[in-house]
Amino acid sequence: MEARKPGEEILRVEDLVVHYKIRAGWVRAVEGAKFSLNRGDTMGLVGESGCGKTTTGYSIAQLLPDNAYIKGGKIHFLGEEILSKTLLPDGRVDKFNEYMRKLRWKRISYIFQGAMNALNPVLKVGDQIVEAILAHEKVDEETARERVKELYKLVGIPPDRIDNYPHEYSGGMKQRAMIAMALALNPDLIIADEPTTALDVIVQDKILGEMTRLQRELGMTMIIITHDISIVAEIANKMSVMYAGQIVERGTTRHIFKRFAHPYTKGLLGSFPSIVGEKRRLEAIPGSPPNLLNPPSGCRFHPRCPYAQEICRTEEPPEVEVEPGHFVKCHFAEKFFKEWHGG
Ligand code: SF4
Structure with a gap:
């Protein structure tokens, strides 16, 4: 395997557009998502449910369902643009694409929502991880078993539990086993x-x-991928905030928590107690996310934004870099940045 360089760029998503075709029309699930990750980064992709987070994740791993069409954008993974190699001409994911099949698991692994329920109930948990290793690497079974034991130690499961069945594990242990599986390759x-x-x-x-x-x-x-901003605070050094299919603020977690400049992020952080101090009452963001079959014109957040002006209803805001590496998609990003943080 080639040497892994700390800090090298692993992933760059550029202007990703993904729509779902349903009977009622097109759901504009992701429109213009962009971000990048270097080796060693953990990025929190945060937002309310239905904002396009999972669609973005599925686009990277090419796990989208048949009615999803990647309408635009690029995904560079380890220096190679993968969409041009893997999509069908109409923009749908080619499930049988050989290049992607090799990347998945070996290079990109995905821990699904509720993954712990994905374990096969009639197979020993350890054997399921051994199988995943054997399917992708030329090693013998004994070596694979040893690796699984090491992984178990790493994720905090006693190695002698590899011969248990899923029903003999607690929920937390199953989830740890899924993390071990994700790390296996x-x-x-x-x-x-x-x-x-x-x-x-x-x-x-x-x-x-x-x-x-x-x-x-x-x-x-x-x-x-999470709706819970406190998880991002705990684990991620970078974050991207998604609203209605678009990334509205992205940068380092430190910058965004301290110097957020998008009204939606302000609302999200307002419902996170340690950021705003003990005394302030938690604020929920009024209203609900828009229907992406027919998203609002201009800024998609304008129907819920307390700062919305006329321009917000008619013109889509640009993405503005308010400080190095900190991007905000709002007509008034620089103004808010100064007003809220005295910058
Ligand atoms: S562009 Fe306008 S509506 Fe959108 S977040 Fe900024 S102020 Fe609010």
């Missing part, structure tokens, strides 16, 4: 979609702590 990128939402808060905390430790120890590159 030492991928360059892990996409974890709401990795802990099905677990109770204490187990959730433990698993997140474990993932943060693994991330640091192994220098993993990860995208965490």
